[in-house]
Amino acid sequence: MKTIIEPFKIKTVEPIRFTNRIERQKILKRVGYNLFNLHSDDVLIDLLTDSGTSAMSAKQWAGIIEGDEAYAGSRSFYRFERVVRNTTGFRHIIPTHQGRAAEKILFSIMGGEGKVVPNNTHFDTTRANVEMSGAEAVDLPVAEGVVPSLKADFKGNMDLEALKVFIQQNGSHRIPLCMITVTNNSAGGQPVSMENIRRTAEICHLNGIPFFLDACRFAENAYFIKIREKGYGNMSVREIARKMFSYADGCTMSGKKDALVNIGGFLAVNDDELAQQARNILVVTEGFPTYGGLAGHDLEALAQGLEEVLEEDYLKYRIRSVTYVGEKLIQLGVPIFQPPGGHAIYLDAKDFLPHIPPAAYPGQALACELYLHGGIRSCEIGSVMFGKTHTETGTFKPARMELLRLAIPRRVYTQSHMDYVVECVGEVFKKRKSLHGMRIISESPVLRHFTAQFEPL
DSSP: OOOOOOOOOOOOOOOOOOHHHHHHHHHHTTTTOOOGGOOOOOSSOOOOOOOOOOOOOHHHHHHHHHOOOOOOHHHHHHHHHEEEEEOOOSSSSEEESHHHHHHHHHHHHHHHHTTTESSSOOOOHHHHHHTTOOEEEEEBGGGGGTTTTTOOOOTTOOOOOHHHHHHHHHHHGGOOOEEEEBBGGTTTTTOOOOOHHHHHHHHHHHHHHOOOEEEEEEEHHHHHHHSSSTTTTTSHHHHHHHHHHOOOOOEEEEEETTTTOOOOOOEEEOOHHHHHHHHHHHHHTTTOOOTTTHHHHHHHHHHHHHHTTHHHHHHHHHHHHHHHHHHHHHHHTBOOOOOOSHHHHHHEEHHTTSOOOGOOOOOHHHHHHHHHOOOOOEEETTTTTEEETTTTTTTEEEEEEEEEEOOOOOOTHHHHHHHHHHHHHHHHHTTTOOOOOOEEOOOOSSSSSOEEEEEEO
């Protein structure tokens, strides 16, 4: 296979500030060993998230200039609405400032005390919005999806038998909706098959349960279906994406991922009454229904990004470039979640640091060491993010997996940047036995990983 080159040219560059380990030691202590608290100028390679960190195209920047900033009825909204409707097929398109705002609106209406919401795996803000409504968020991943070393094509799938049992045990009256996250961010960025989406929708609809997609990375998921699932090789990614959405009753979307923008999202539904309720909340919390917390120029950039993300040359480059990083790390013996996902490489912190127990947060320890060693910022997805300590008994319940996500921003870094990351991870792996765990010294009750303070053990 020939080298996969970037399907774009670089027109604008941004300088990177270099620091040394002594500087980074002082910085890390100052921010309480929480990489979310770092100033971006103190980061050499920023792999904290792929959300809102994409480089926009010339056409997107042109849209920024052309955006119509009318308060109501902006032509930029109608372009955005047309593109989203053509992509998803949903009738009602409701703009929000980002994905968690769409989740907040949806679960404010459909959540509530005594209700339960199944998902292949809820990500952090989705889980928080479900729980803030009073409902319970329940994950039903397939068994292979929680075994990092196991190779399978669609480890992001919903466990269909578990879903049937879940509905039987809880009753459909307690389940306001079921979701599937594509790709499955909490489980290694793994894709979900079309067959799994279809069968999940079928089970839900037979039981009168609305079915939604968390569609943040829908284009990457559609490309995996094209290259891995039988019967889709000759279909365009656009057609595959439309078919994915056709099984759902609605979706939430953070445009900061697969719409290639720095801000923006939407809620899309078919139900007229739900749409009206959502717009009522939107007006109070986000803005008028034709801007929903976004400037007109943001709507233009989002619409253009949704067109560009479905270009197959781009998706081929995107998936292959992430796989490249994974292959290089595997060659060094570094344990990663396999096979590589669409937007990130996930280091298996439990296997990387087997001497550090989950209660000492091996993912956070690894994240701090990778920053100290190479100035690389990453994100723990393990017991800091998803672990829980029972307030009365003090019993600690760890996360299913201890992962460290290296989320790769879209169209930002080159192969040499990624080679540097691989080298740094490999060097930390060689001295892994010298690393120590962390403990939390302060935390918030919700989404603690954003603001918690740590100290080394």
